[in-house]
């Protein structure tokens with residue numbers, strides 16, 4: 305009886321102790337596994353710091369607010385870069401964007417030896433420039449288009465372009481004297497646009513040019529707009545303008561085919577069409593379709609006009625505010641003017657004899673950072689700056705931060721062309737990008753800036769009237785809101 309009473313009790317005790325031992329064992333094994341894994345977990349890269357903002361819209365509203373402010377859209381990046389450091393994450397238009405600003409990351413991403421990155425613009429931009437545009441094409445398609453376009457940017461075409469640009473500029477500068485006050489940006493936009501249209505399609509004057517310039521401006525304004533398709537929205541107007549530009553190009557191409565223009569017409573469009581229409585061309589030579597030609601003519605106007613005009617405007621402002629730099633520039637430019645004044649045009653060789661002006665151009669491009677960041681897409685999971693980057697994230701190389709990094713540039717906010725007396729550190733100057741997507745028109749842009757500098761400095765003295773540095777709202781590239789008004793007076797060379 306006693307046994308019968310004791311045994312069930314003993315059984316219960318045994319079960320209890322066994323359960324306790326089991327629990328302790330499970331706990332100890334858990335701790336052991338945690339200990340073994342913990343060094344691994346600590347070394348696992350974390351995702352970059354930053355805020356994803358509100359559900360769905362992320363930080364889109366803050367980004368749009370920056371686009372619509374006098375500080376310009378880069379301010380969105382600047383504030384976060386100060387808060388989180390040289391690699392941070394945000395969410396815009398429903399997508400994750402990472403911004404990085406070290407030279408090492410710029411090198412890895414722009415060189416893209418790993419093949420883990422491709423270029424990507426937001427969808428609305430791709431719609432405006434066209435999906436056959438060099439800017440939006442995927443890796444292989446981009447290679448094909450770039451290989452065709454790069455032939456257009458030869459030294460011969462650069463020399464011809466310099467002549468054409470100089471001719472237009474001299475004509476335009478002539479009229480400045482009567483006007484007294486000049487808005488540099490407006491003038492630079494007109495001249496660069498004319499020069500680009502002449503080089504691309506031989507359009508020089510007339511109503512066609514005026515309408516084209518207005519339409520290009522609409523397309524540019526739409527690029528940062530919210531992609532809403534209502535008749536009163538910027539985006540819709542941009543799409544309509546693109547349609548008109550496309551039909552103008554179609555008309556020009558049809559006309560050239562109908563009238564079988566001589567193949568010696570020296571413009572980019574004709575060169576691209578010859579490549580297409582010439583049936584004797586080897587099949588190996590990759591030809592562009594009509595859509596590819598049209599999208600890329602539009603791309604080159606957008607990529608070349610606004611950027612160069614903005615850069616010229618900043619350069620005039622920086623020079624107007626730095627008399628010591630201007631004095632040194634006068635010495636160099638008047639020396640060269642002894643030669644150029646005896647010839648009808650400035651030549652490429654003349655430009656090669658302007659070492660100080662070249663540094664002025666470079667310093668202006670650094671300080672203005674016209675294209676403030678370069679967008680890429682991560683094709684695979686990878687690590688950047690010690691952070692984990694997921695496949696499908698947008699990675700933006702923050703060129704402006706690199707250009708203003710005090711470790712790379714002493715007193716980075718000072719306009720000092722002589723800082724380029726010594727070679728720059730690798731990837732510290734990326735105004736035209738680097739790697740397989742480097743700016744195709746960089747020599748053309750530099751040439752326009754140098755010719756502009758030469759003619760302005762040797763023709764006029766100028767004073768910047770409004771020193772306001774606010775940035776134009778909704779501008780795709782960093783443009784001065786005032787357009788830099790200057791008062792000019794002709795230099796008496798007698």
Ligand code: HEM
Nearest residue numbers: 604607608611612615675678735736737741743744745749
């Ligand atoms: C000061 C003026 C200019 C600046 C600052 C500038 C800057 C840039 C930058 C930074 C890129 C590369 C962006 C990236 O890697 O994502 C680029 C690409 C490009 N630029 Fe320029 N650019 C200028 C003038 C021009 C001109 C005059 C043309 C003439 C047509 C031009 C045509 C292009 C083209 C076609 C691309 C795309 C290249 C590609 O994706 O393969 N640019 N530009």
